[in-house]
Amino acid sequence: MPSILPQLIINGLIAGSIYALAASGFSLVYYVVKFMNFAQGAIITIAAYLFFLFGSVLGINYALSALLSIIISILAILSMNLIVYENLRKRKATNVVTMISSLALLIFSSALVLAIFGSSTKTISLYNKTFDFGIFTVTLIQLIIICSSVFLFLLLWVVLKKTRLGKAMRSLSDNKEAAQVIGINPEKIYTYAFIIAGILGSISGILIGLEQNLYPRMGVPIIIKGFISSVVGGINSVYGSIVGGLFIGLVEILGIWFLPSGYRDVISFSILLLFLLFKPNGILGVKKRDDS
Template sequence: MAILLQILFNGLIAGSIYALVAVGFSLIYSTGRFMHFAHGAVVALGAYLQYWFFNLIGINFYLSFILTLFSVSLIGYLMHRFVYKPLKDRGSSSAVLLIVSVGLMIVIENFILLIFGANVKSYSFLEIRKGIEIAGALITPLQIFIIAISVALFLLLYFFMKKSKLGRIIRAVSDNPELARISGINAHFVHSASFIIGSAMASLAGVLIALEQNLEPTMGLNLIVKGFTGAVIGGIMSIPGSIAGSFFLGIVENAGIWYLPSGYKDAIAFVILFLFLIFKPKGIFGVKKRDE
């Protein structure tokens, strides 16, 4: 029993980390309809900016986080304004944008490498100690906090998308960009907003993930691969769905390696991805289209 609970916890911890990455990625995808793979590198950038403010300059941790949040949001906006938007305005296909996003990812990773070096870094902000025991299973306060943030984001975004004006506009654009534009919605504003909000979430993800598993320049690639998988499983057009999909992925992966050799962990993740793409391509929370 304790072991089942421990696996569930392990799955939730992994899932919440994937979810933190997936949510921003999915937001940007649903409004802009292209894969912003550099999102993983933006997460890493957030983690490193926090390291810079907190460990190198010596600003208070929470104040550093606010600075990081604003800087990364600004960088996200600039990426949209000076890289993606000019290309989109020329009518570039989403394949071009995909390649550009991979290029951006490489540029950001190498930039981090250049400034901070290749060594693994740590904030050394929290002490490593035995986790809290809940019915025989162990979990640390930081992990509970990370899970809570993911769940809170899920609820917040669910209601934000359903009830708020901006949420409705974002859904309108993601549902049918042409129709939204004809109805007088400023698509450029929505795209900028999605990059700013998405990048802000990336910085939150970056700092929490770095607290949990240290910093390295290439951390973004692994994160975006799993975040992307979680987003597809949950329904990439649905932001709450991408969070649910990430939790699902985390739990299945960890439950899976309890029975299978642990070397198959990534294989489990990608088999699930294939199954979803074949049988339920719109994901768990897939948005239905009228004409399909």
């Protein structure tokens, strides 16, 4: 069936871009703050629901409601950092403990969204256009999703490589003690990292909300795929999350050509397991300093 192959590749790219969007913020926090922040999935859910609330329920202009949801999501991730993660860092908790607390935050946020908005699925109906290229079709929102994953890739690259903040993040990631010696305040840089992760997470939340349905637990499967993407791409490299996301998306879509579509998660987890066992540094293969 060669005729459906182009469409499958496009679908894989769309799924992969969604994973890459989810993975980017997750991966940045892991790179700088050194723990797996599953609450990134909560930010995605919160942003999507806020966009739904402002745009579809209250009828505010969509650009303004996007801006409002991004700002509130940033406040949400900063308060998570201030209330939970900072206190855990103060008592020198291990990264596993911080990860468990982020899981608890994820569950908390989904339950909160469930209590406020109810368990029924919601859709954001926005003007959408379908482009037919003969061998494949793609909608405007899907094109925006693919483009924004490329754009975020470039943005992260610029921030990390070309700015003073990026330099501070990289030095903090390489060696925290040495970074502190030369006058970098970790808490301040962590705050910036969470702000950037909040922006990435809320933009992906809005885009995912436009492409898929909204339901209170939507952040859980998305952030799980985001975390698989960042591990497969290379957890010690922020760009790896984008590469990994696209890779996982393509393999999943090509895999369900042969397997029932319900086995998508099994495919991605088998890849995760294979990478963890045989190539734990991921596709980009950045070595990790062993500090355990």
